[in-house]
Amino acid sequence: MLKFQTEKEHFTNPLYLESGRILEPYDIVYETYGELNEDKSNVVVICHALTGSHHAAGLYEGERKPGWWDGLIGSGKAVDTDRYFVICANVIGSCFGSTGPMSERPPYNEPYRFKFPVISVKDMVKAQRILFDRLGIHKVKAIIGGSMGGMQALHFAVQFPKFAENIIALATTYATQPWAIAFNKVAQEAILKDPVFNNGYYDPEIIKEEGLSGMAIGRMAGHISFLSHESMQQKFGREYKRDDGLFELFGKFQVESYLEYNGYNFTKWFDPLSYLYITKAINIYDLSRGYDSLDDALGKIESNLILVSFKSDMLFRDYEMQHISKRLKLLGKKHTYINVESNYGHDAFLVELDLFEDYIKEVLDGK
């Protein structure tokens, strides 16, 4: 059984955000697996996606499902916890312990709600870098992340060129494109218009118990973007849950049940304000912001960079990663770009580990 430690660090120095605003004080929750070696040269950082958390691997007591990348992280696995000290922090803005919109807003005895500042992926990365500094970690073996985790990995590469030996960014992009923003828009609008959301003044306990249909609807749209036409065909076909019900208005195709279950279940474990803030962070993600151009940003990279896209990814298309690779080539920057044959869609980075875990192992082994 994989051993892990969950810790929380409290920071009283202000976090200067990209927006010009300040977050102060703030907490960061993180989880670690494996042992830090003496010269602290065996650190691997894992960055999570939109609704992920610091719980990347291992099984919490009483839970049935392990961490979201448990297949990748553990003893003898691609990210081998017998060799590496793996650390995954919950991003600021999220709802799993790091400071987010439902955290208490000092000096008031109530949550920030909409008083929480807009955060960016750059801010998430900055906060993690400050956490690592406090932990005495000033250089890491690798930073690995998919989707919004990949955005963080790329930001680490650009902003802190000497920090990571290797950067592995999966299923991500250089700047969020309108197709992805559009899916986020559906979710944001659905949350905002739900009367139970109550303009942000909802009761989290009521939502956990009774759900929040607006967020469920938004999440259903999200799930479409996470899969692909082909994977849905293979997963669900035109299977119908009730044979006799084809002509009932609210009969159910398998795909409808899937979306309904996952949509409504989601509202039991994720916070709607965090969903609004993190989708906003994804929308405004642009690796080139603050630099003269994307080339200027990419030109800063010194880490060994590995870009992994998935051919059927409908959210961040493979040609978005190819674009980064092309720019790097023109800049004369050595890197590796892998386009994984998969028809699963975006979620392949969470599900089809066997298609890319060997690459990760090779990078960590220095091959």
Next chain:
Amino acid sequence: MLKFQTEKEHFTNPLYLESGRILEPYDIVYETYGELNEDKSNVVVICHALTGSHHAAGLYEGERKPGWWDGLIGSGKAVDTDRYFVICANVIGSCFGSTGPMSERPPYNEPYRFKFPVISVKDMVKAQRILFDRLGIHKVKAIIGGSMGGMQALHFAVQFPKFAENIIALATTYATQPWAIAFNKVAQEAILKDPVFNNGYYDPEIIKEEGLSGMAIGRMAGHISFLSHESMQQKFGREYKRDDGLFELFGKFQVESYLEYNGYNFTKWFDPLSYLYITKAINIYDLSRGYDSLDDALGKIESNLILVSFKSDMLFRDYEMQHISKRLKLLGKKHTYINVESNYGHDAFLVELDLFEDYIKEVLDGK
């Protein structure tokens, strides 16, 4: 200026639906362009899509936008109204004059609402065939339709093999796949959960004036499926409506404004119950239902069949049309399959007429 006539026919005989239920009585509204020739040999039928109507071409007094296929239908256009008598009927279940869920339910003095029977694309086609019979039209030059209009065209081909000389089906499929059902699910759920929808007991006038956010949200999801990653990139890029607002939580990317405008505007002119019923008809569309197999159904076709798909169509993928073409080839059935080079997405059949209008002209000219 294209002349057109809008007519309504009332039917008192029962319409026997695929579900086993009956619609009785019912109305069908239709529009015609051009003149019927003496031997009635110049009829071209146009079938509309989900939210289309019988108003396929021409300009209503006081309106700024002409019918939805005005670029294709008219004097000297691909469907030349100087030569052809063009007819387009509003499908049953819709909200533009043909009988639908908000029509009066006899003998009660109130709308059907959820008492309206589930209808299928097959039923829509059957009702149109009955209309044409009444008009004394027993054979037509061509039936043309895209998306759900293409489903109707294919159903005409299979069910009434001797009725149409040519069938032109664009941007459609042989059976709706889970990817498309999933988008419909988001819309249905968003409508159903909107308190203004009031479980079907809404006031249509209030919705027209104040909108229905649930349907707007559903329509936004729809608009994603109608476009493509590439066309959104070209149309909107990452343009921001307010330069200074990037870090405002509710700032707006162009794509967000587009979705918002089109989503909310939609609720002014479309009925939510019709949206539920017609998306249901699309979900259960399966050309093979009632036949031993798809091959069995396709084997009935005697019309000259032209299948047109669009390479970037994200809703009905080009390989769905290719599948029909492959089956027809194996059956030894002559037909034409064209995969149009376009990156616009599904809406190409409404927007990029120049990419396919020549094919339609050639078919009608008998070349």
